[in-house]
Amino acid sequence: MTSSTVTTVFLPITVAVIMLGLGLSLTVADFARVARHPRAAAVALACQILLLPALCLGLVLLFDLEPVLAVGMMLLAASPGGTTANIFSHLARGDVALNITLTAINSVLAVVTLPIVVNLAVAGFLGDSATLGLQAGKMLQVVAIVLVPVAIGMFVRHRFTAFAERMQRPVKIASIVVLVAVIAVAIFQERANILGFVEDVGLATLLLCVLSLAIGYTVPRLLRVSHPQSIAASFEIGIHNATLAITIALSPALLNNSQMAIPAAVYGVVMFVPAGALCYFFAHSRGRATLASSQTGSDTSATAPSERNTR
Structure with missing residues (x-):
């Protein structure tokens, strides 16, 4: 995947717009909400920070990637x-409030955890190279990409709440339009290499998404987290910010390596298949469960008068 004006200039702007839109939807209460759902948040964050890198490392070794x-x-x-x-969580009837909380906390933690994982990966796979990785100076640029737009969005929401609420939808639509346009141009520029990219990492990225979604739901359920919260954790853990990963890989000031962007670029396309299938499954299974419970409730209400009369 080659660097170009589209990927090195417009892609970071797209990330900034997306993060600004996220900030417009956040309040301090979203971060404090973790205190009300400590188990769900703690389990999801542990899976995100600890299990996912270990899972990905296993896939990398299994497929013997370059x-x-x-x-x-x-x-x-x-x-x-x-x-x-x-x-996806909203469509699958998950706990969207928990999703927002996890997204907010994950975005903050990523400023520390992402450089650690990347630097360990660079040292392990490429040797300890001073020209790659995300050292202290480069971490400040990650902060600028991730946290500064979020902080601006949160400030605008705090000071101009009505304006922020009106702007949420337009900013979200704008970010989607710009993102689709940038990805479309990038794909067009790489049209001759797309099949090669898919052949290199297609199956690995697909498995990463599938297994991440499965872990995100199964582990919380095993630890007695509710079904809606587990759905939220599943999509939060299973769907990664591929745009951010591509931006960090391609940015001349950060990793500046076009090949490192290939897994995220392929993932950004293939992840919609398992995520969409799981969303459909959760939405329809939840609907059947709701219908069954409503029928049971009707039966109970029908027998209730006779029970009261016998008393």
């Missing part, structure tokens, strides 16, 4: 969730 692609996979696994996870 070192640069291996680093790109680890970068993808370390990237936080994004607004797409919130959308």
Whole structure:
């Protein structure tokens, strides 16, 4: 995947717009909400920070990926969730409030965890290279990409609440339009190499998404987290911010390596298949469960008068 004006200039702007839109939807209460759902948040964050990098490392070794692609996979696994996870969770009838909380906390934690994972991957697969990785100076640029737009959005929401609420939808639509346009141009520019990219990392990225979604739901359920909260965790853990990963990989001031962007670029396309299928399953299974419970409730209400009369 080659660098161009589209990927090196417009892609970071797209990330900034997306993060600004996220900030417009956040309040301090979203961060405080974790205190009301400590188990769900703690389990999801542990899966995101600990299990996912380990899972991704296993896939990298299983598929024996080239070192640069291996680093790109680890970068993808370390990237936080994004607004797409919130959308899928909403459609699947998950706890969207928890999604927003996890997205907010993950975005903050990623400033520390993402450089750690990337630097370890660079050292492990490419050797300890001072020209790659995300050292202290480069971490400040990650902060600028991730946190500054979110902070601006939150400030605008706090000071101009009505304006922020009016702007949420237009900013979200604008970010989607710009993102689709940038990806479309990038795909067009790489049309001759797309099949090669899919052949290199297609199955690995697909498995990463499928297994991440499964872990995100199964582990919380095993630890007695509610069904809606587990759905939220599943999409938050299973859907990574591929746009952020591509931006970090391609940015001349950060990793400046086009090959490292390939896993995130392929993932950004293939992840819609398992995520969409799981969303459909959750939405329809939840609907059947609701119908069954309503029928049971009707039966109970029908027998209630006779029970009261016998008393």
